[in-house]
Amino acid sequence: MLDESGVWTASQAAKLSYPEAGHGACFSVEDGSFWFSHRNECILALIKAHPPRTGGPIFDVGGGNGFVASRLAENGFEVVLVEPGPEGAQNAKRRGIEHVVCATTESAGFSPNALPAIGLFDVIEHIEDDVEFLRSMRGLLRHMGQVYVTVPAHTALWSNEDVRAGHFRRYSLGAVSKLLESTGFRIDFASYIFRPLPIPIFAARTVPSIVGRSAGRDRHRTAREHGLKRGPVAKLLDAMLGSEIENIKHRRPMRFGASCLVAATASMGS
Template sequence: MEIGKYVNGLTQKDGIYFSERTSLISYPEKGNEDFFKIEDNSFWFEHRNKCIYMAFKKYAINNLFFDIGGGNGFVAKYLEDRHIESVLVEPGINGCMNAKKRGLNHVICSTLEEANFEKNVLPNVGLFDVVEHIEDDLGFLKMIYNYTEKDGFVFLTVPAYNFLWSNEDVDAGHYKRYTIKTISKCLQLAGFKIEYASYIFSPLPLPIFLTRTLPSVLGFNKKSDDFEKHQNEHKIKKGITQKTMGHFLNKEILKISEGRKSSFGSSCFIIAKK
């Protein structure tokens, strides 16, 4: 794939394309490094990847995927390993270097604004837990609309429900949580048509409320940067609880493949078309 067909003015070094400058983003400095240690053994990242892949197979009409704000390239590499050509666009240099370690071929170190994309050229765009980090979410989605080709798709996940807000959101650099209605409206105002909208991670709202939201409200969880805690939460475990959770999560993947929706979950999963 020729990167120059899609972007202008980038320089290449050590297999990574760089823009001239990169603006600050609302994301913890250690975020990519911490997640790089977690992703490969995380039931959460594994399930999200399976949902994304199933949706791509069902809806995408072009075998090229641009993962915007894709961190360490965990999604992009998963798709590329399944013969979907993928490009990571990530402003954090550590994330880009981690993506190269994973063997991802196409990595752009830049924010979306400064990557100098041509307009109307991106066939499939991924925004996976990205939009909540952007204060002007509508302005950002309008920018995505301008870069997406006619009949192109945006695949998007965001955290769900304001009642699950906690210090975890504050420390992660989130501006808000969403519902299917609010994120769909934002996409529609940006010009997109909603093709599919569902919640995912249906077993998680109650555990999140009990272990994150409630302690935050009661003042027991003022700082949430405990790496070992995060690692333990994500770890794939054995036992009846994990089997039960796996049953519900597998049903979500089946629903996506059939175009059916889940009415409750800790994340919103949207597929929109230009």
């Protein structure tokens, strides 16, 4: 049904592996965050290099507050945001996303083989049965439909931050590529991104988690880590990360980084 804010809402609420305050915490930092900004530019470059073959909208599944969807829409892509969390869906509507569905893909009732393209941006790691989930995504896509994916990289970087975020795992680029291939997709492009970050993440998150000194999470710490005030560290990272966008535009995969970025096509006969 369509609620008073213009959000399509499923009648049945979904169980989420996501922090209750997660959408609000992200919404408070996204616009000023070097991390969210760079991920957006990587996703945009990926989709421009591998645009939906069959035309029609990109369904941003688990699209949260609409930060990615907004950037794609600014660049002429039609986007439908599908977000089961009510707070995230309302934030996306406030951000100006025209088509917002507050539901899972299952409760939304999408027809099989109907969607032209799906975005899964830091979503799969929140799904306990990632194989079955990706099979269900494959079943929703048209012939030659595409999926665009980001996930956190490297099991070695696992920390209490992953637990707090509701992650079930981190992936190597090879692992997420094999996962997609095993569930009916052909890999078009696969690369690491955020090349400067693995060592800082290991030092600031993984090591404290191992030795039992992991700090708690609050919005002030989140803001500091995301460079909310655009300080010198954030500016330095922006400069270091700029070459990654050019690599993606020219389809040059990168061999190391803190996240994985993949474009894949629904295979024939799957």
